[in-house]
Amino acid sequence: MPKVIGYTPPYLSRPSPGSKIFSDPDPQSPADTSKQSSYIGSKSASQAAYQGPRRLIASRGTETFTVVGNRIRWADLAAVRDEWEENTQSGTSRFGLSRSATTEGGTEGSVYRILISPSGFFLAICTEHTVHIAVLPDSSRLKEQDRSPLKVKTYQLGPTVHVIPESPLASVLWHPLANATTSTDCLVTVTAEAAVRLWEFDKSSNWSLDRPKLAIDLPKLADGVSCDQDFEPSAFGKTRGFSVDAFDMEVSAAVFGGRAGAHESAWASMTLWIAMRNGDIYALCPLLPSKWKPTSTTIPSLTTAAVSRMALINDDETDIDDRRAADQQYEWVQEIDEEEPEIHRSTDSLGQFEVRFRPQNPSAIPRLQGPFTIFPEDDDTEIEISDMYVFAARLDEDDLFDGEDDEDIHDPVGTPVPFTTICVATPDNQIFIAIDLDGVTGQWLPKKRKNAFSIPTSDAEHLTLIETLTLPDQSSKSPPNWPLFTPDVAYNYALFLNTTDRIHYFDLTDWVFQLGAELTGTEAVDPGLQARLETRCQDQITLLEKLLDNVEPSEILSAPAIIDDDSLGFMLLSPTNLGCHGIIFQPNYYKVPTLTPSFTDLSASSPSRMNSQLVKMPESTIDTVPTREPYSPARVFYENQHLPLDSLRKKLPLHLKKSVTERPMKLSPAMLEVMTVTHRVVGVQSTYLENAAAELFRRCERLRNELSSQVEQMTLLAQQLKRLSATEGEDEDGEAHQIRSPEQRFHDAKEKQKKLVARYEALRRRVGRAGSAKRELSSKEVAWIEEIGTLGKNVGVSSEENQQQQRGDEGTNLDRRFDTVKNLTHSLISESQQIAKHQSSPKALPARLEASTSSISNSSITPSMSASQITIRSGTTASPSGSTLSAGFSVSSRLQKERIADVMGLVEREGAVIEAAMKRLERLRTEY
Structure with missing residues (x-):
């Protein structure tokens, strides 16, 4: 979650000249009814009746495009900040780094949305019914000395399609897979009457601006049985009959399922999700322009999925519809594989990219999938959707590129996510988060055949509802509430949500990757998987934080623009009818190596791949002082104070104007009425001034109290530091000395x-x-x-305790060996004596002598006596037995002498070892 370190920058706040970028610096005086301002806060009938999204700011790097009235204000915030710093140091108030842009033909009605194309060459200007495409000028035009409004070349999409009597626009989207150039691009428009149009416009061809490449009427497509039918919407002026779909399929929002990322599912960026007012959700997949630009993983992923699905089909058990869908996908992907792509060179780098043509078989118009519902069958909850956002599933590139020799063909993207996450917002400030475990893939209607008729399935598919969030109620405002989502630039699973008077932030990153790691485990499913999944779903799924709520009652927040630049930092800007609100986040937040979060496993024996590949930036141990949005003077201080009286004077009849301005004032009922109305106008204006002055007085008093409390805190802190320094500065005798560094x-x-x-x-x-x-x-x-x-x-x-213990063990071992030698010596002497006494039994003598000899030769421990003593005793013992043995058992004397010589040599060697050990033992005892 981002950490707020500041609010609206000073170079964009009043009284800085940069605040004029987001407000009209020259209000009309007197008011002219022919030039009514189209502020979103105006109380005109058209503005009050409008209910829909408001996106009045767009960004291109450090450049911002903001709607002010019927004009678009264009400025470079980095240059505005630099000039503000220079003017602050020099004491001047020069300001000229913003320009107003007006369209050539003008727009019909107020502008409610502006969207910059991903290529940065075009700007879509949308009113309630019309769409204009403006060619954005080069950034160098901002550095010109001429500050006059800049006339921008614009093209209207479908002058006979998007017109005032027709259905209003519900959503306008730039296609993420479009082959965009400096003169061409692709735009998708969705009207409230469920008409989807795909525009592939070329500014050099007027025909491409008049008619769309694809036009789909969703109610017709929902009832379609064959892809050969005509699904185009009814032409302008034709009457339409009654249909239940006119109420069940009223579009409120639309969004693409992907952002053309290499880590996303191949079907995500070509899937258009459409949300209806009644809560139903539909999907069109695939929806592609005639020329599209795939990512590095799109074609391999599509081929792998199509081949795998065909391999799993069993002719005996597979349903007919599933077999037909698999055949259609295989045919569609096969046409892509057999096509030779066009290789183009990128304009911003030396790289190359492929451009492919849209397959014509089975059809260019996909089947309408859905409706998807986020509530179970037994739940009768009804909601009204205001906006929707879809997080795409993430590929498992380890399985996709398994067996590839080249390791540089792809970069690891972290933990795969095998499900699609759908977020839905309602005007009642409720957020519903659901997941689609099955996923949406390409589907088409069957070909037309004779004597064949099939009824399309209309059963709702239920999504898995994960969590429901209820935001705080909005303040009492007359305009309707219409929450909108804005994606975060740092994390793929984080969103900003703005309501009429608040901006919230919620993050799903940790939970999504934890669940994805559990569902994509490579090992066998253990009995604890169900318990772990239940635990994860019961824990906190999203991190919710309120970022901004200090908005005046007369202000209405627009959908914000996220600016991510090294010079400006990471900030959010949301314009209103009175100015701009900004939030500055911690710079280290978005400088993250990858987008996979780190988390802790619930179980050490988890079979899933819970290895995280992200190391988050360490947060600073020194916390900054909490900040709040700085005070901005009320608008009434900057308004034209003569504007209400001038408006009143203009509305007076001609005879009253003369009596007020030219003739002497006379007491009359008409004059009393004029004075009464004037008193009301001045009274309202003075009330605003009094409230604004009172608010300023309260803030000044609060500032004084906070400053005094901070001074007291600093005084106490200084005293504590002095006490600590004095305590540390005393020596052992209690005498103070100089404080040491x-x-x-x-x-x-x-x-x-x-x-x-x-x-x-x-x-x-x-x-x-x-x-x-x-x-x-x-x-x-x-x-x-x-x-x-x-x-x-x-x-x-x-410590050397281990060495001492080792030495003690060695001495103990020598004592044990010495005792063993003594025992063996006594036993050997006793046996020799017994042999000398029992010469009458010669049969046992060789065996005894052999056993004694082997015991001495095999043992590493020798007797405790000296070698000479052992030799004498052994000789006296063996001498009489030698003749007896040779006489009784025919043992040669030579063999006996050799055996005895071997024994004597072994005894001498062991004796030398024992003597050395005894000397060492005595030396060790002396040391200890």
């Missing part, structure tokens, strides 16, 4: 650390010497040793 304090801390380490080492050696006397330690000494160990850990010194 942070570098000095850090150096002192390091010195103190070194002293603690040296003290710990000294105590450790002392404890080691005390333990070498082999006496039991007292309880105080044991506690002292534990305290020293704890101190060592706190200080950060690595």
Whole structure:
């Protein structure tokens, strides 16, 4: 969620000259009925009756186009800011970096919407019934010395189609996949009577401006049974019969399902979603111009989806309609694959892009899919939709490009999202968020056949309603409320929502990617998936924040424009009939490497791919002071004070005018009436002035109180700092000394650390010497040793307890080996004696001698006696037995001598090892 760091910039606030960009600096005096202002706040009958979207500002980089009256004000905000800073420093008030633009032929009625094409070459100027395409001038025209209004060349779309008696316009959209150039582009218009027209205009061809390339009447298409039928809307002037669809299919909003992004689903950018007043939602897919520009993933995604769907079809079990839809998609995609694309070079870079032709089979007009409803069947809730926005599903590029050798053909886009998210707003300030798990793909009506008749299905398809948000009620205002969505430039799943007097922001990013990661898990579905999904749906789905609500009752907010520029920052501008409201966000918010958010998994054993690929920018640990929108003087201070009296004077009859201005004033009923009306007008004007002055007085008093409270807070903070400094500045004896710098304090801390380490080492050696006397330690000494160990850990010194323990284990091991050698020696001597006594039984002697010899040779532990002693005893023991063995068992003396020599050599080696071990053991005991 963006962090608000400021409000309307000073160079766009009164009394700065930049505020004139969004207001009329020269009000008419006297008022002229032939030149009525078309402010959105005027109380004319046409303005009061209008109910629809208001988008009175558009941006192109740092340039803004704002509707002021019947003119369009054009300015470069970066240049306006620079000139304001220069004028502030020099003390001048020169201002001339904005220009007014007027259309050549003029517009019929008030302008309610302006939309800049994605290419930045054209501007769509929309009234309630008409659409004009203006060719935008070059930015260098703003630097000209001539400040006169600039005449802009405009072209009207369909002079005989969009006319006053016909249905008003419900939505105007630029096609995201259009092959836009400096002279051509594609625009889609949708009227309230559900007539969709696709315009591929060329400013050099008047015919392309008179008739659309595609014209579709949605009520006819809903009842259509074949793609060979005529679905064009009725011509102008023809009477229409009664139809139930005239009430059920009254369009309120339309939007494309994608923004031509490479990470989006291939069908998203060619799907037109249409919302009806009664809450029903329809979809047209695919709706393409005759020449369209696919993204890098569009063709591979379409081919993969069509082939996969054909492979899953089973002739015995698949429904006939599903089989026909799969065949149509395969035929449509096959025509795209067999086509040789046109390669064009981009104008803004050295890259190239493809341009393809729209397939003609099965048809250029798709089937109308829907209606989609966001409420379950058992819910009878009825809503009125004011606007709709659709978040496209995200591709799984790992599966799409699986097996490709070239790793540079695509960039990772993060966690895939296999569902479409739909947001719906109502005039009652309610927001409904639903998801479409099945998705919308291309569908067409069947070809016309003989003796074949099919009834189109009209069953509603239910979307999955996720959450319902209710915004605060709007203030009591006469104009109707019409909430509008504006997408965020930082996150793909975030929106700004403006009502009549408020601007809200809500973000679905974290929840959408968490749910997408759960639904696209590659591992097997575990029993905990349902519980995790229920937990995610029960938690908070969207982050809602109110950004702006400090609007005067006479102001009506327009849909904002989002400006994202390195020089200006990240800001939002929303014009009104009295000026402009702005919000400045934290710059680091939109400088994010990718658009996938980081989140925490609910379960460590989750089978889904919950690995996030985004590292958000770390927020500053120092929080800025909360800001609020600065005070803007009331409009009554800047209005022409003579305008009400001049208007009243103009309405007076001729004889009363002469009696008031030329003749001496006489008391009469007519003059009393004039004075009474004048008193009412002056009274209303003085009331406005009194209220504005009172508001200014209240704000001044509040400013004084806030300043005094802040001074008190700063005083208390200064006192606390002095106390802390004084406490830190006292030495051990309590005497104060000079306050040390942070570098000095850090150096002192390091010195103190070194002293603690040296003290710990000294105590450790002392404890080691005390333990070498082999006496039991007292309880105080044991506690002292534990305290020293704890101190060592706190200080950060690595203890040598492991080394001491290792040495102690080694000494214990040597003692154990020494005891074992002694036992073996005694057993060997006893066995030798027994052999000498029992010479009468020679059969057991070789076995015993062999066992004794093998025990000595296989053991790594030797007797504790010296090698000479062992040799003498072994010799005396073996000497008498040698003759006996050779005589009784025919064992050669040579073999006996060799065996005894081997045993003696082994004993000597082991004896040397034992002597070295004994010396080492004595040395270790001496050290300890």
